[in-house]
Amino acid sequence: MADPLAPAVAPEFVYKLISPAASFNPADRVLPLSALDKADGFYHLSTPAQVPGTANRFFPGTRFNDLLILKIRFSGIQPQVKWEAAHGEHPKDASRIFPHVYGDLLQEHVAAAIKMRWDQKQGSWDFSAGWEDRV
Template structure:
């Protein structure tokens, strides 16, 4: 499988993304405790939303150019215990760069809302924005 054009960082509404974006975004508790920034490919975003954001009605989705970080991304299982091939089933992009992600790396930010108890409508509306 080829390299993705973008990878995505999902941020819950409980940790709003500042506007304008700062030079360095604050790390989530999960990212800080993991030692890397959890990312998803466009194909993985729906599953990430449905499994990890069920308690949230709003998320910020940061679109990040993969090429800017490819040297610092490892493709690993969700717990970073097993490494795999880029884009392989079950392997997520994890950014190991000392926790630095900010305005220079974020190409754009979308705000999505969960309706009727699921993310399907938000994903349908975002289909053109999510680059596979």
């Protein structure tokens, strides 16, 4: 049965945000769960459009020194993904429906690791044009 909250067109990539960046080890076969992931029982991911909001809401530069964003090929993890509303959100608001991975998230699906820069002047992470292709 199709996931009723899944977007009509599957994204090419979804993203996992990690801080501190040093906690990411490219040699790991399975990506480690964050404390929030462990508590909720799944990996929290974001679509490209959701990444800036997720980064600035949950990883503010005032609390985090760095931010690494893993660019993950959706086609490789699609069977493990369940599209779900953010906690306390109404599921009809498509911008608040997030991809969650149940089971192991394998490193082989990571296409790139993007190091973000905090823009002190703007008070946010630098999501200027082309951020998805930075390495």
